[in-house]
Structures are given as structure tokens and as C-alpha cells.
Amino acid sequence: MPLRRIGNPGMSAFRSISASAARIGWRLLVCVSVSAALFVPPKALADEIRVQIEVESRDVYMGESFLMQISVIGSDKADPPDLSGIDNFTVEYLGGSNNSSHSITIINGRMKRIVNRSFVFRYNVTPEKVGRLTIPPIRIDVEGKAFTTRPVTISARRPEETDEFKLRIELSRETCYIGEPVVLTVTWYIRKDVEDFRFSAPLFGIDHFDFETPEVDIDRQKKYYRIQIGGRELVAEKGRGILGGGSYATLKFSIAIIPRRAGVFIIPEFVVACQSGGAFGGRDFFRDFFSDDFFRTSRTKPRKHVIPSNTLSITVRELPTAGRPERFYGHIGEYRISTKAAPVDVHVGDPITLTIALEGSDYPGIVDLPPLKDVPGLADGFRIPDERADGRVEGKKKIFTQTIRALNESVAEIPPVSLVYFDTKTGRYETVASKPIPITVRPTRVVTALDAEGVELAPAGSPVEKWKEGIAYNYEGPGVVAPQDVGLRSVITVPGWLAALIAPPALYFILLAGLAAARKRSADPGARRAKGAMRRLGARLDTAAGDSSLTPGRLCQEVMDAFRTYLGEKLRSRGSALTTGDMESMLRAIGVPGDLVREVKDLMSSCEAGAYAGVFPSAGDREELVGKVREMARRLERKL
Numbered sequence: 001m002p003l004r005r006i007g008n009p010g011m012s013a014f015r016s017i018s019a020s021a022a023r024i025g026w027r028l029l030v031c032v033s034v035s036a037a038l039f040v041p042p043k044a045l046a047d048e049i050r051v052q053i054e055v056e057s058r059d060v061y062m063g064e065s066f067l068m069q070i071s072v073i074g075s076d077k078a079d080p081p082d083l084s085g086i087d088n089f090t091v092e093y094l095g096g097s098n099n100s101s102h103s104i105t106i107i108n109g110r111m112k113r114i115v116n117r118s119f120v121f122r123y124n125v126t127p128e129k130v131g132r133l134t135i136p137p138i139r140i141d142v143e144g145k146a147f148t149t150r151p152v153t154i155s156a157r158r159p160e161e162t163d164e165f166k167l168r169i170e171l172s173r174e175t176c177y178i179g180e181p182v183v184l185t186v187t188w189y190i191r192k193d194v195e196d197f198r199f200s201a202p203l204f205g206i207d208h209f210d211f212e213t214p215e216v217d218i219d220r221q222k223k224y225y226r227i228q229i230g231g232r233e234l235v236a237e238k239g240r241g242i243l244g245g246g247s248y249a250t251l252k253f254s255i256a257i258i259p260r261r262a263g264v265f266i267i268p269e270f271v272v273a274c275q276s277g278g279a280f281g282g283r284d285f286f287r288d289f290f291s292d293d294f295f296r297t298s299r300t301k302p303r304k305h306v307i308p309s310n311t312l313s314i315t316v317r318e319l320p321t322a323g324r325p326e327r328f329y330g331h332i333g334e335y336r337i338s339t340k341a342a343p344v345d346v347h348v349g350d351p352i353t354l355t356i357a358l359e360g361s362d363y364p365g366i367v368d369l370p371p372l373k374d375v376p377g378l379a380d381g382f383r384i385p386d387e388r389a390d391g392r393v394e395g396k397k398k399i400f401t402q403t404i405r406a407l408n409e410s411v412a413e414i415p416p417v418s419l420v421y422f423d424t425k426t427g428r429y430e431t432v433a434s435k436p437i438p439i440t441v442r443p444t445r446v447v448t449a450l451d452a453e454g455v456e457l458a459p460a461g462s463p464v465e466k467w468k469e470g471i472a473y474n475y476e477g478p479g480v481v482a483p484q485d486v487g488l489r490s491v492i493t494v495p496g497w498l499a500a501l502i503a504p505p506a507l508y509f510i511l512l513a514g515l516a517a518a519r520k521r522s523a524d525p526g527a528r529r530a531k532g533a534m535r536r537l538g539a540r541l542d543t544a545a546g547d548s549s550l551t552p553g554r555l556c557q558e559v560m561d562a563f564r565t566y567l568g569e570k571l572r573s574r575g576s577a578l579t580t581g582d583m584e585s586m587l588r589a590i591g592v593p594g595d596l597v598r599e600v601k602d603l604m605s606s607c608e609a610g611a612y613a614g615v616f617p618s619a620g621d622r623e624e625l626v627g628k629v630r631e632m633a634r635r636l637e638r639k640l
Helices: 009-039 292-296 449-453 488-493 495-523 525-531 533-546 552-570 580-589 594-612 622-637
Strands: 050-055 059-061 066-073 089-098 101-107 110-116 118-127 131-135 139-142 145-148 152-157 165-171 175-177 182-190 192-200 209-212 224-229 232-243 246-259 263-267 271-279 303-308 312-317 336-342 345-347 351-359 392-394 397-406 418-423 428-433 440-442
Touching: 050 145, 050 152, 066 139, 165 271, 165 303, 165 312, 182 192, 182 232, 192 224, 224 246, 246 312, 336 428, 525 533, 525 552, 533 552, 533 622, 552 594, 552 622, 580 594, 594 622
Parallel strands: 059 152, 175 312, 345 440
Antiparallel strands: 050 066, 066 118, 089 118, 101 110, 131 152, 139 145, 165 182, 182 246, 192 271, 209 246, 224 232, 232 246, 263 312, 271 303, 336 351, 351 397, 392 397, 418 428
16 A cells, blocks of 8 residues: 655645745835836936047048037036137037937846937038148036047148139228228139039138128029028029130129228138039020029039139228217218108198118118217207118118108208218218208198187178167078077987987097007017918918929929918018028927927928029929928917
8 A cells, every 4th residue: 555645734834825925025026126127217227428529521621511520428418518629620510419318128027228318519610721630639528527529630632623613702892991891702603513512611710800691682583592601691693604714604692791900811712512413515504503403313423522712811901090070980981971851841840751871881781870869950950759760771872761850930951961981082081961951841730629620600690780679689581590499309319410429439439449459469560470370371382383484493492481481470580581490499499399390490401402402302293392381381380
């Protein structure tokens, strides 16, 4: 008989309880571990902080820009790098971005949270000299600790012009005085199709000058392109020109330089880097230059060109202090002044529009009008308000308008308006004045109560005779007034009296409501413009889509301008001055989601490529392009 082992029932129960406790304990341990993994501070799992630098290319031409990126890995809290030690390069900050990422992985039931923190600074860097140049170690502070990048060596070659591309710069004058604006004109001569281009100019890094961007008087018979240079957006005009006996397509733009100190200064060469395909061949290169079809059908592999301009020098002189008049306001040149007024036959206190034209500066954009209250005799006979509208530029003139009012009827003329300026031709301070304008000022007509009531005196009736039988004796015939009862009932029942009774208060309340509405509109005109921005955008897009005469490039221009105007009205900004970078920063600042902002940026970049560089967006169909912009605006409407 086989033997059997008989266990203790109490011991079995104990072992069962122990096994259950072990399973519960294991599950509790797993939960605690998962919770610890989820709530562990990110810094504990982050990578060790390090800083690295990368450049787009180490072999470039002098004046050719390349991208430089400084990355902070292991932290997203970094101070801007210290770039003060960089010499022989022009550095333009393009912005920074937080590139941090978070992820959770589960492998075999084990959860792991991975946090990668990083921040990236981007720059546009342009070498200013030829040779082997070094970007030195750059210091950057991260979370209170100092880090430095490794040095980077750049080989900068001298650019060379070719028969197909030439670049020229010229000054409106080579000798000037401190504060006198001089216009610098840049002309690019082109004989090949251009697929991409970028200008650079070390001049904008020189602190001896201030710079002003001239306003361009747009001629609809010509074509214009916006270009970025030195952190500025300039408008370039397409044209044609002759250089060295050869015919070229041209792209020309100007900028005003204003010297801040005396001396002889070199205007360093401008450089344009471009990608080009085939030559114009037997086609009309002027017509094909920047043509969209022409750009999209390059028949040869694009070739890189870097073209330098000539260099110039400018001599800047000090303004003499001897003999400087008290009322000299910085006008330098050879000035002329003229005035006109309308109307010239007025009553005391009536408004007179005084128009003043100043001419004599190479760049009238910065010319200002001296205070009119300083004009001898003008303030004595006229009331001159403190507010004055900014002048407008018309060719070489700047025109100002001012409303003045005669103070009394003894005023017989608007006195000459004088201007003190430094004459660059004679080297002396001179005064020029306009001619006086004769005017007739009549006394203010006195308004009587009868004028206000509109009552005319009736002819006198019968003369008063000696009293015989009462007052009625003096009134005879049909002119005698019949006795009438006048009361509320008689007023209500007569339509004329009823209208006279109701009309004044009704008119008062109508005027009051109109005034309130006008004040509301004038208090915030931007809100009214923003409200109708979508409707106006739709109308412009419909017009552009229906105009079959528009080339693809011109369509891109129209669509982009319409969208710029729309965003400007919604963001209470000047739409024509908005760049893609401005749009991005402003939309992010008001909380528009990042993915939508990127889509706006991509769409604008595509339109810019089609309008300015001839690279038409992949959505070649005009209806598709217009539809994309319309849909983008609809999505933005819900966010703005």
C-alpha cells in the first residue's frame, strides 16, 4: 500500500494567503514604479547640457551669405549668445526656436518617459573680407552656467562678375555734409534667367551712417519686386539698360544714406548671389526676365554665380558753426520754396488751406517743415493750429498743407514763408522765402435774432390816427385780424402746427443718434476696417481669379497683396509693410496655433517665390491658389 503524505490544513491556508499577498505587493510595486516614471522631474532624464555650432557652408564667396545655427542641447532656457567677438563678418539674427520634444515608451510592460530639451538660434552670416576667416568661440549662458562653441574656419573667395551678370552702385553726390541725405542706387544687369538670388551689403553694418528706405512712386506700366537686404525690404524696379555697349535686363533699387560724422568713408561693394540656368537666347530677355513660365522651364542645370559691385568713397564735411542762424533746422542743399492758398476771399475765422512746397534735397523723404509760428508776421495775423499733417513726396518736392484762419479784417496778405538752409554750392547759410499771397478778409457778419428766426418785417399798415372809438379804429379793411381761439386742440388738428411742434425734437434726436454713431466709428476706426476685412479680401480674390490677363507671377503678387492687406486690417497694422516674419510673430503673439501660423508662412513664401523670384508655387492652377488663400483666411477668422 503506497504511503501518502498528509499535510497540515492550517499550513496550506497560510501558504495561500502568502501567495495572494505576494501578488498584491508585486502589483503595488509596478504601480509605484509607473507613477515614479511619469512624475519624475524632466531634468532628471534630460541629456547633459551641451552647445554646438553648425554652418551651412565653409567655402563661400566674400559677400555671400550663409546660415549659422547655434544649438543648446539639454535645456530650453538659454540667454542670447554673445557675438561681440565676431570680426570680419556681418551677422543678422533670424530668430530662435524651442525644439524640445517629449515621448513615452512602453517595452515589456515597463514605461519610460524621454524628454529632449533644446533651443536653436539662427543667423545669416556674410564674410566681409577675402581669405581664411575664423568665427571665434561664442559664449552662451545656459541656466546660470557659461558654455562656449568651438571655432569655425570659413574660406572666403573673391567674387567675380561675368558677361552675363554685372552689379553697379552709384551715389547722387560724392561730397556732402553731416546730416545731408545722399541717394545710393544699385543696378543689377542680367543676361541669363535667374532662379534664385540674394543681396548682401556690408554697408548696413557701418555705424557712420543712418539709412532711410525711399517710398517708390508705383507706375502701373512697370513691374516691381520686393527684395530683402540688410534686414530691410526694398522695392526694386524692373527695366532695361546699356552697359559697356551691351543690352541687359536690369533690376534697380535705391536707399538714402545720411552721414553721422565727418571723414572720408568707403562704400563697400554690394554682392548678389544667384542661381541661373540657360541664356536668354533669341528671346526678348527684357520681356522674359522674371517671367514665371521662363523660370519654371529652365533647360540647363542651375549654376551658382556671386557678382560683386564696384566700390565708392564719400567725403563728409562738418557744417560750419560760424554764422549759423538761430532758426536753422538742418536743411542742407539748394532749396526753393513756394506757397499757395485757397480760398483767398474769406471772412474773419474762415479756414484757409496753405500749401507749402520745399525742393532742394536729393532725398526729400526726411525733409521737414519748420514751425510756422516762427514765420515773421504769420502768427500775428493768423491762428495756426499745433497739429500738422505729414508732408507728401512728389518727385523732388515735399509738399505740406496747413489750415490757418485770419484773426481780423485788417489782414491783407499771407506773409512770405522763409526757410534758412545751408547752401552746399556756396558753402554759406542762406535764406529763401516764398512770395506773399494777397487775400481779402471781410468782417464777420453779425447774426441778429430776426436772421435766426427767418422773419421779415411786413409793410406798415394804416398810420395811427387820433383815437376816437377805440384801438380798432386805426385798422380798416381786409387787413383787420379776425378773432380766433388758440388752444391745444387747434394746434393738434392743424397739420402744419403739428409738424412744427414735433419736427424740432425729432430732428434733435436724429442728429444726436447720428453724432453718437459717428463718435463710435471715429473712436475705433480699426475695428470697422477689421470687421469688413474678409469681405474685401473675397472681392479682391474674385477679381484676381477672374482676370485671365494676369500672368502667374502677377497673380501671385495680387493674391499676396490682398492677403497682406487683410491681415493688416485684422491685426491693426499697415498691411503693405508686413513681412512674412512680421506676420508669424504677430500671429503667435495673439495665440494663433503654431501649425496654422506655419501654414500661413508657407503660403506666403510660395507666393513670394512666384511674385519675386519667378518660382511659381506647385499649385499652378489659379483657382486652386485663390482657394487656398480664401480657406486660410476663413480659418484665421475664427482665431482673430
